[in-house]
Amino acid sequence: MEAHTIVATITVGIGATLLVDVWTFVLGLWKISSLDYRYVGRWIAHFPRGRFVHDNILATPPVHGEKVIGWTAHYLIGMTFAFLLVAVAGKEWLVRPTLLPALLVGIVTVCAPLFVMQPAFGFGMASSRLPKPNIRRLKSLSTHGVFGLGLYAAGLLVSQF
Helix, strand or coil, X not given: CCHHHHHHHHHHHHHHHHHHHHHHHHHHHCCCCCCCHHHHHHHHHCHHXXXXXXXXXXXXXXXXXXXXXXXXHHHHHHHHHHHHXXXXXXXXXXXXXXXXXXXXXXXXXXXXXXXXXXHHHCCXXXXXXXXXXHHHHHHHHHHHHHHHHHHHHHHHHHHCC
């Protein structure tokens, strides 16, 4: 992969992740909470200790630097999903972005929190151990739909350069 393609893909991932953060901020104005990335950081910080699954990540003792780890992971994951998009749609997508592949990748990426992170946090498969799991699933799906729209919007911006 050429340097230009790598830089463009990273930029698309950052742009899409930024849109998710704007979305989360707007939801917060209406008192709709979202995942606190410090818990992602706490989860990751326990990997070197051999702990990948928690009974309840909220009850797991805090780890120094968990917020920085979590936010860094959030953006690295966004960039990784952008590389997934380019791998699926081809690097030509960066020149002529289209909505459908970006939206499909965004929606498919909801599998990561529902079937990997939430069970590992002790929240059950697809939030099944949390109150109002269907609302939480819908929030996850909508957030990843926004991520897909962000991939497309960032792709349009990047294609201008």
